[in-house]
Amino acid sequence: MMPDNWDITADVVVVGFGGAGVAAAVTACELGAEVALLEKAPEGQEGGNTRVAAQGYLNTSSAESAATYLKALCGPYTVPDEMVRTWSEEMCLNNEWLASLGGDPQEHQHQPAGIEFPDLPGSDCVHKFHDGPNYGYSHTWNRFESLVRERPIKVCYELPGRELIQDGATGEILGVRAEQSGKPVFVKARKAVVLTCGGFENNQEMIRNYLSGVPYCYTSGSPYNEGDGISMALAVGANLWHMNNFAGPSMALKVPEFSTTFSMQALHFSKSVPGGMIVVGPDGRRFTDEKFKTRHGKVPSNGTWQALSTPCPMYMVFDQTLMASGPLYDKTPSHGWTQIIERYDWSEDNSAELRKDWIRTADTVAGLADAISLDPDRLRETVDRWNAQAEAGADEDFGRELMLTPFDGGPYYALEMSPSMLNTQGGPQRNEKAQLLRPNGTAIPRLYSAGELGSIYSYLYQGTGNIGECMAFGRIAARNAVKETPWP
Numbered sequence: 284m285m286p287d288n289w290d291i292t293a294d295v296v297v298v299g300f301g302g303a304g305v306a307a308a309v310t311a312c313e314l315g316a317e318v319a320l321l322e323k324a325p326e327g328q329e330g331g332n333t334r335v336a337a338q339g340y341l342n343t344s345s346a347e348s349a350a351t352y353l354k355a356l357c358g359p360y361t362v363p364d365e366m367v368r369t370w371s372e373e374m375c376l377n378n379e380w381l382a383s384l385g386g387d388p389q390e391h392q393h394q395p396a397g398i399e400f401p402d403l404p405g406s407d408c409v410h411k412f413h414d415g416p417n418y419g420y421s422h423t424w425n426r427f428e429s430l431v432r433e434r435p436i437k438v439c440y441e442l443p444g445r446e447l448i449q450d451g452a453t454g455e456i457l458g459v460r461a462e463q464s465g466k467p468v469f470v471k472a473r474k475a476v477v478l479t480c481g482g483f484e485n486n487q488e489m490i491r492n493y494l495s496g497v498p499y500c501y502t503s504g505s506p507y508n509e510g511d512g513i514s515m516a517l518a519v520g521a522n523l524w525h526m527n528n529f530a531g532p533s534m535a536l537k538v539p540e541f542s543t544t545f546s547m548q549a550l551h552f553s554k555s556v557p558g559g560m561i562v563v564g565p566d567g568r569r570f571t572d573e574k575f576k577t578r579h580g581k582v583p584s585n586g587t588w589q590a591l592s593t594p595c596p597m598y599m600v601f602d603q604t605l606m607a608s609g610p611l612y613d614k615t616p617s618h619g620w621t622q623i624i625e626r627y628d629w630s631e632d633n634s635a636e637l638r639k640d641w642i643r644t645a646d647t648v649a650g651l652a653d654a655i656s657l658d659p660d661r662l663r664e665t666v667d668r669w670n671a672q673a674e675a676g677a678d679e680d681f682g683r684e685l686m687l688t689p690f691d692g693g694p695y696y697a698l699e700m701s702p703s704m705l706n707t708q709g710g711p712q713r714n715e716k717a718q719l720l721r722p723n724g725t726a727i728p729r730l731y732s733a734g735e736l737g738s739i740y741s742y743l744y745q746g747t748g749n750i751g752e753c754m755a756f757g758r759i760a761a762r763n764a765v766k767e768t769p770w771p
């Protein structure tokens with residue numbers, strides 16, 4: 284549907300102001316294109332998951348090893364060789380690109396290796412970086428954002444892309460119908476559109492349809508990523524890939540007052556929080572090693588890696604010692620939307636959250652079971668079994684090694700846990716030129732993408748690979764978009 288008038292015109296229209304959007308917009312601008320960057324969030328909440336990420340990005344040390352490692356990460360979920368080659372070559376250039384723009388790539392010191400799957404071939408290619416002397420706290424994002432601000436890139440906040448405008452005869456993408464305050468805003472792309480609007484972390488219908496094992500799931504990242512890029516791409520004939528892959532699940536608190544999750548200190552593998560603590564499913568039984576360091580939600584299973592089981596509703600059940608040990612939530616604003624943007628001030632003694640009924644309590648385990656609608660006998664049995672195994676120093680059920688502490692004499696507490704994730708990986712399929720593909724493998728003219736919206740990761744995920752890929756494919760998308768001849 285061609286509009287009578289265009290409200291905004293640019294050579295390249297980038298949809299989504301996160302890491303991939305920055306790499307695409309800045310690269311296109313450096314190559315002389317006029318760039319418009321559309322962002323759904325209001326100013327101050329742009330940046331998507333990139334802004335609240337741990338801030339690491341992958342810069343691989345050798346293209347050959349990187350290709351070997353990526354193929355091993357994909358396992359049986361293979362991706363085309365040409366994509367593997369392009370990813371591997373471009374991922375070695377992230378530091379060079381950032382430094383060429385005045386950035387300050389620094390290798391992570393506190394995590395010198397950070398190799399998620401050291402047993403896989405090629406894993407020695409992994410090198411994790413961030414911008415500037417400090418890690419976390421949005422530092423890499425701040426650099427990315429300044430790269431946009433220093434350039435004549437037109438940034439439009441609160442202007443979500445809703446629909447791609449496609450030439451009915453040629454299939455070419457001519458622009459975007461965006462929306463402001465319920466009214467359409469037509470944005471013309473003389474050369475091309477680049478979709479960089481993130482995943483479907485906040486779209487429960489897509490989660491139910493595409494992610495297996497989770498009836499619902501919430502994110503610790505941006506609440507603005509609602510799968511819009513997937514809907515827009517589907518409507519112009521794109522194919523989807525990697526839809527069932529996501530960086531999760533973990534277990535976290537989700538309350539109605541906030542759209543993103545709260546991570547619980549006691550469940551973190553690296554935190555030694557005192558007191559008895561287990562997690563049970565709706566049957567009142569444990570189902571996992573609660574302190575296991577998953578590989579972004581994957582756990583070993585019969586020689587394969589599978590998503591952590593999350594039988595919902597799940598409850599973290601714990602004792603008075605843990606309750607009295609300090610805030611259950613780590614509010615340090617180093618990463619996570621709740622910590623960095625919401626800044627909810629969790630009480631030091633957890634009393635405010637008890638009053639809000641986020642935390643339930645009872646004097647006895649059976650009473651607690653009643654309060655959370657679990658079978659009292661079963662929960663009592665589960666706690667007794669845990670206590671006996673903890674006292675003996677061996678979790679015979681799930682092999683937990685950390686914090687084998689029996690419960691004290693009460694009172695007892697419970698928090699409902701939800702499946703949580705960092706981000707989804709699936710979306711429209713792209714090729715080595717970052718063009719979006721139809722199911723028959725042909726490219727949709729003048730349409731590109733980058734970032735977690737249809738990322739290359741099909742099975743296992745190496746931490747920092749997402750932002751690294753945003754940088755790599757953002758550049759590739761922009762280089763090819765700029766080469767397009769403007770449509771008449």
Ligand SMILES: Cc1cc2nc3c(=O)[nH]c(=O)nc-3n(C[C@H](O)[C@H](O)[C@H](O)COP(=O)(O)OP(=O)(O)OC[C@H]3O[C@@H](n4cnc5c(N)ncnc54)[C@H](O)[C@@H]3O)c2cc1C
Nearest residue numbers: 299301302303323331332333337339444504734735747750
């Ligand atoms: C807590 C946390 C920690 C993480 N740590 C790391 C890490 O250290 N390293 C790493 O590599 N990965 C990490 N990840 C994953 C990584 O942050 C993301 O996969 C990556 O940043 C995605 O970048 P993106 O540009 O594709 O999307 P985002 O950064 O999510 O940006 C998408 C943007 O599009 C906007 N948008 C959405 N819909 C529309 C629309 N219709 N129109 C216009 N704009 C729209 C959003 O508001 C957002 O600003 C982490 C994720 C989380 C949540």
